[in-house]
Structure formats: structure tokens, C-alpha cells
Amino acid sequence: ILEAAEEHRADVIGMSGLLVKSTVIMKENLEELNARGMAAGYPVILGGAALTRAYVEQDLHEIYEGEVRYARDAFEGLRLMDALMGVKRGVPGAELPPLKQRRVPLRPAPALQVSEPDATGRSDVAVDNPVPAPPFWGTRVIKGIGLKDYASWLDETALFKGQWGLKDKDTIETDGRPRLRGWLDRLHTEGMLEAAVVHGYFPCVSKGDDLIVLDENGGERTRFTFPRQQRGRRLCLADFFRPEESGETDVVGLQVVTVGSRIGEATAKLFEANAYREYMELHGLSVQLAEALAEYWHARVRADLGIDGSEPDSMDGMFRTEYQGCRYSLGYPACPDLEDRAKIADLLRPERIGVHLSEEFQLHPEQSTDAIVVHHPEASYFNAGGRT
Secondary structure (H helix, E strand, C coil): CHHHHHHCCCCCEEEECCCHHHHHHHHHHHHHHHHCCCHHHCCEEEECCCCCHHHHHHHHHHHCCCCEEECCCHHHHHHHHHHHHHHHCCCCCCCCCCCCCCCCCCCCCCCCCCCCCCCCCCCCCCCCCCCCCCCCCEEEEEECCCHHHHHHHCCHHHHHHHHCCCCCHHHHHHHHHHHHHHHHHHHHHCCCCCCEEEEEEEEEEEECCEEEEECCCCCEEEEEECCCCCCCCCCCHHHHCCEHHHCCCEEEEEEEEECCCHHHHHHHHHHHCCCHHHHHHHHHHHHHHHHHHHHHHHHHHHHHHCCCCCCCCCHHHHHCCCCCCEEECCCECCECCHHHHHHHHHHHCHHHHCCEECCCCCEECCCEEEEEEECCCCCCCCCCCCCC
16 A cells, blocks of 8 residues: 555545454554654545544544544545645645544553463353254355345345435435335346355364364364453353363354345446446445345344244344344454454355455455354354453
């Protein structure tokens, strides 16, 4: 990034982060700019789903020796660029918007840690829950999934408010929903979607903070190491599987889903044509459709495992995960190590559905997600730093 900024004489550096891990990388990048003495010459704009305005304009602003600002969406990014260039060129009256002020003293977040060998043992998660029998062992590929099958799993609140920036209920009804219907019709008629899934079930056991995936002979095939809470219940994702010493074998589900590369190509064309509103809408919708596909397939997995007996009646209940089991995506607090994607890719071989892993452990096409699927009735989202 820095070499390109110097080569092309950039005015501003922008970074966008989708995953929680991105916030750590962005902080490291700002520190690198400081170390190279480049901060004064490069204002930085940060955005993306993983970030908040407070984190950027309070916490990161405190460490960066230059100007760093948060852009909630593409439109705010354009306004910031106008302001930054106006200040740089000495335009009369040009100024940056005020920074968000801290209302309470910052309390440092507990660091993600893996338990030391002499630390207190595992959490109080039950180890006598029934282990479901999977419908098969190994992997399967499913292609040609119709939009109608997973469109109903679209989280409209996340789309309208989070992706499209529509905060007003009336605007959502009069503008948002008609535009959504139009986009869904266009996606279907123009064949922009290539929804596909590769998923599988694997025998496993846990040992301390490790989830050990077994081969057909009961030997170790690969293992994942997860962080453990350092206070509270001391939860660790590995606790939701039978411990090795129990003598029982558990089952873990893995899945990679994608809505294909065509929709990414369509969003790129909109961006190149400066059609920013259409770009923002289609890009946001494509990301949420990938999530909808992941939710839809997770429901199929719960049915396969026979743990779908108490599913909620409404989609709101589904989005609140009021069902048994949990789907953990790589990069989030319970499983933050993106390098584990290489292990999932080795087990599932997602290239069979056109999904590839970059050197930075990002999935391509972007509109793809991976997950570790846990059947345990106590499984839920938790912060490995200590909060549930």
C-alpha cells in the first residue's frame, strides 16, 4: 500500500475492513506509517463493517501521528475526500468535520489469549449432551441453488440500515423495499447469481483449547486452536465438543458458501462507471445474500443432524439464533485466526465451487463465507476476551 501510495503520489490512503481481524491490521498499518515518518503526508480514511466511528476517531486517532477519519459508507468517504483536498489546496472555508469526542474513559479490552498449560481447566459446558449422527461423513458439493430458496433468509435490517444506510422506517418502505424488489428481479433475470455450497461432517474430539479433526482411522487429521476467556465462564469453542479423555467421538460441521463471481463483476462495472449509489446497493445486497445463503444452509445442517426440533417461528428469531447450535465464521472473537481458513479449505476443497483462498487468507469471490458449525445446545456467540 505504501509503495503504491508513493509511486502514484496519492493524496489519501483508504482501507476498508469486513472482518474483526481487520481492525488489528489497520492499527498495525497506522503504526507502520508512523514508524516510516509518513503519517504527516498521508491522511487515512477507514471504513467497513468491522469498524466503528468511536474506534477510528478516538482510539486510532490517539496513536496515529497524522489525520485519520471514519467513513460510514461510500458517500461519507466522498465528502471526506472533498474536505481533505480542500484543506490541502487551501480552499477558503475548507475544513474537516469534528472528531467524535470520547464520553467515558477508555478501558483496555482484554487480549485474546490461549490458555497456558497450568491455567484453570475447561469451562462448565456440559459433556453429556447427545452427539447427533450425521447423514454422511466427508464432503458434498451442491450447485444451482435457486434465489427463491435462500432469499427469504435475507436480513433486511442489516441490508437496509447497515448496508444501504436507510435509518428512517418510512424511507425503507417507500424507497428501500421497492429498490430491493427491483434488484432481486434483476439478479434473477440477468443470471448474476451462482449460489453453491460445499459442506461436510467430520469426526472430532477436543483437548484443552484444541479441536482435533480425526481421519477415518481415528488419527489426527488437523487441529484448530481457539482462544479461551480469561475470566467469567472461561469459554472456548473447543469446549463444545467431547473431550478426548471421554473416549467418545463427536462431529463437527464445516461449510463454505458463495453466490459466485458474476455479481462481483457487476458491482465492479458500476464502480468504474461512477454509479456509486447502484454500486453501494448491489455490493451491500450481494454480501447480505451470501450471509442469507449461509443461514439457509446452516438450517439444512441442523435438519440433517436432527437438532431442529425447537426452531423459532419467525425469521427474527432465526437472526437472534434462537435455535440449537451455532455457526462460527473465521475472524470473529471465538475463532479469530484467519490462517485456519487454510485448514478448512484443505478439508472442503472449496475450489470445486469456484472459491479460492488468497495469500492473505481472504475468500474470493468476496461474496463467500466459511464457517465451523457446532451442534452443542450451549453453543452461542461469545467474546473470547471474557464477555458472553
